[in-house]
Structures are given as C-alpha cells and as structure tokens.
Amino acid sequence: MRVWLGWLALVLVLSVGLAQQRTLTVSGFGLNQNLIDKNITRPFEARCNCKIVWEVGNNADRLAKLAARKDNPNVDVALLGDYFAQLAANQGLLERLDTSKLSNLNELYDFAKNPLGGNFAVAFTTYAISIAYRTDKITTPITSWRDLWRPELKGRIALPNITTTQGPPVVWLVNRAFGGTDTNVNPGFERLSALKANVVTYYNQSAQLAGLFAQEEVWAAPVGRFAWGNLLATGKPLAWARLSEGQAGVSNVAVLVKGSRNQELAYQFIDFIISREVQTAQANDLVDSPVNRNVRVSADKAAQLTYGLQQIASLRTVDPDYIIKVRDAWIQRWNREVAR
C-alpha cells in the first residue's frame, strides 16, 4: 500500500512539473526556419521557460486550418500576410490586442502599430515586391513592370501563382502599370494573358523560385523582398529592380488567435519579435526587414532589405480589403485566362 502511494506521489509531482513547462503554438511561414529558430525560438524559450511549437505553411493553408479549428483552436499566435490576417479578422478568428501589454509597440513605425485597424494585428515586417533578375543575362536593366514583356525574355520568367500571397499584389501592380484601375482590371489580365510565352511556370513558394533560378530555368521574376537572401544563396548574379512605377509593400503581421489558452505567453512572444534585439538579428540575417525604428544595420545590409523610413514611405501599400474583395474572382479569371 505504501509503495503504491509512493508511486502515486511521484506521478503527481512529475505531472505538475510537466504542466509548468508551458507550450506556445505559433503558426508561421517556414521559410528560413533555421534562422528563425536561432533568432527567435531558442532565445525566447530560454527566457520564458516554455516550449514553442511551430506550425508552418503558406498563408492560405494556415488560414484554412485556423478556420477549421475555430471552436477548438490549437494555435496561439499566427504570423500572416496582412490581407490574410484581415480575412481571419473578418471571420471572427482573432482576438483584439491589448496594446498596453506590448512594451515595444512605441518603437515601431506608425503604420506597423495597428495595420488592420481595430487592434487586431501588429506588423513585424514589411517588404517590397519587385522584380529580381539575372544581371549577366539581362544587360539592359529592368526598370518597369512592362519590361517583363520584352521578347528576349521568352520562356525565361516565372510569375507568382495567383494563390500565393504575392499573386494578387502583382496583378494589381501590373494592372496599374498598364493603365487599369481598381474597378477595371481588364488591362492587367489581358496583358498577363499575353505574357504566356515568356512564362516558364507560375511558382507556389519562394523556395521553389530559388530552385528555378539555381537551375537556370528563370532569368527574372516578381518576388517579395523577404526571399532575397534565399535568391542570393543560389550564387547567381542577381539584381533587385528599381521600378519606375514604384514598389508595392505588403506587411506581415502577428495576431492573437481567439480562444488561445496561453494569452500571457502569446503577448510576450509578440512583444519579443518586435523588440529591437530580435528585429536587428532578423534583419542582419536577411530574414525580415525591420519595422522597429531603433534598429540600425550596416549600409551593406540595408541595401538588401526594405529598410528605413524613406524607403518604407515610398511603398504603395496594397489595400487588404480590396484584395479580399477581388481575390476569388481573380483566381477564377487567372485559372482561365493566364495559367492555361
């Protein structure tokens, strides 16, 4: 009997000990996860005496999962592209943030503090979308979206598929470059349809695009700045186009999932990733461009990032509400007219 009680006591002690090791589940992108683990996961775990479990995938997949688990969420914090976060907010999947719990919030650029309105999100990075291209193969620099239609690029470019996060912003930008408006996207779609001969394929992940550059399949492609580090790692001579139409900016935001059972930890995590220390480390590894005003990086690094108030102010932000409204129709139209 006494032995039995002893075992019971041991089990109780162990389970209390395990319960103290809290777990925070974060839904993230997966790109550069090894660097994210170095800059965020391990330092945060050391600080909070907790464990971070990452659930990774692209925005669309992860949003679908959040919606499917609405009544019994398994994710505490989600990192999403801004218009996907807006979709999540519209579907009632997000908690409004109590910004008084974010001590680093005041160090952020103003646009990053409440990018969706309603305090549903805090931006932790913003990135420009432009065209990356091979400087050895394309000797006349690319300076406009219209340059993608050059005949010498026949079979040499890749476009982000419409279902990716960059897909709709690229359609929006091309449409504007060819004189379309938000209510008339025919110019954009007509020109994209005529671009078929130049397009090798429509990529679904930026990691896939790095492979296409590495294997000499592709010489030029519209892409988000966050992928630049991976593209440079291919060892090919690449340049980032300075487009006369200006660059478009998309932000990635952190949100608190409604029904999260680890809210205190979730706030600490969000506060941590917008801190000067983490934002500097992420910038130096070319993972994410910083939105914390106090981050300082070398001129050399700055040239590889979307960095500094001046550059950020020059970005044309794509309105998340507009993208949400048109996205399904654009996917249908793209399937039919462009990727065919």
Add this chain to the structure above:
Amino acid sequence: MLSQSPARLAAWILLSPALLFVAVFFLLPVVALLLESFHVGQTYGLNNYLAFFADDFNREVYWRTLWISLLVTLVSALVCYPAAYAVLKINPRWRGLIIGLIILPLMTSPVARTYTWLVVLGREGIVNKSLIETGLLQEPLRILFTEWAVFIGLLQLMMPLMLLSLVSAMENLPKDVVPAARSLGASEGQVFWRVILPLTREGLVVGGTLVFTGCVTAYVTPALLGGPRVTMLATLLYQKAGVTVDYAAAAVISVVMLLTTLLVNFLLRGRAAKTARAA
C-alpha cells in the same frame, strides 16, 4: 450447421476490429463526403455537379486527368508485359535482387523523386544537354511544366505496381501451357493473345486499377512537374479545399475522382471477363 455457426461467429469477432476501423475512419467520411457534394443551401440536388461541369476550365482539367492517367496505364501495361515475362526467365537466384530493384523507386520519397525529375528534365538538365551535345537538337526542348513532364513522372512512379502485379500473375501461369500451345501450332501472337493474356488477366486488372487510381489521385507529381499550367483533378481539389475554401466544389471533385476510378476498374474487369470467355 450447428457446428458451423460458432466458427462463423468467431470469424465475425476476428473481423470486427478491422470492420469497425474501416466503418469509422473510411466509410463514414466517404458517405459524409457524398452527401456534402449534393448539399445545396438547405436542400440537396445536383447543382454542385452541374456548376462544376458547366465550367469549361473544369472540364479541361477532367479530360486532361483522364487521358494522362489512361495513357500511363496503357504504356505501363505495354512495357511491363515483356518485362514481367523476362523477370520470370531470370535465374531465381537473381530474381530477388531484380524485384528488389524494381521496388526501390517505391521506397524513395515522392518529393525527392520528383525533385530529381526537375533536374533531369530541366532546360539545363541531362536530357536536354545530351540531345544538344549530340546535335539532335539546336534549342532545348521544353519538357518541364508541360503535360509530358507529368506523364513521365507518373509513368516512372506507377510502373513498378503494374510490373509486380504482372509478375505475380505470370508466376501462377502453369508451366506447360506455352509449350503446349506452340506444339499445337500457335504463332507467337496467338500464344500471347489466346494463352498468356487470358491467364494473367487478374494481374492486368489489379495492376491497371492501381496505376490508374494512383495517377488520378497523385498530387506531388502534377504539382511540381506540371505546375499551375497543367492543373489536374488532384491539384484543383487542393486549390478548392485549401485556398478558396470551396468545400462544395472540393467534394464534387473527390466524388468524380472516386467514380472515375470505379468505372475504369469495372471496365477493366468486364474486358478481362470477355477475354477469359474467349479463351
């Protein structure tokens, strides 16, 4: 009679864990899926199906899936009949090794295998490089991200299934039937069509069904080797379920996939029965 029923009861008891598992984790979801595909607002009807097939893009995807899968099934049958025959002629000591080599591709991850094809079929890949160096081509062929890349990838993926089914069917072929047919004056063609084919029909049906079903439902190969330009039912299904969250269309696609594979299995069986009767 009485002595039989306890044995029967025992059989049912032994079967019940498997039956329960299949019922809960397979049959129920399939029924739910079937119902979902007919769900229109508050009622049930064919509207989801009509809407799906009214769209010429969806019809194109369906036909593409059908013809690529049928072509892969046909070509693998044509290639595997002589190969299976040859495998059986090999010294039994080596046969184990050969069969092992045939199974090897099935043991590698489909993602790794497909990425290898990306390198092989690419513009700067082995195929194009050797064709250009031997002077057969001036310009690299565009294979990657076309229907042919999907065909090649699926053929490599599915051929072992056909080969193994045919090898095991031929192993059961009585040793004397081929010499007997020859001694009765049958030509090589007659030996194949009137003797070997009818007697190995089960292998062809099994192999054909596995290959065809595998092709219709394959996701990684069309997604990576074909891309958005070569949308197949499986990749369209993913887009509907995972991206646009259109579960009605996703359910329709699943049911269409299921019915198509059942139909092809039925046709293969019918064909097999006919050749069996003819023999």
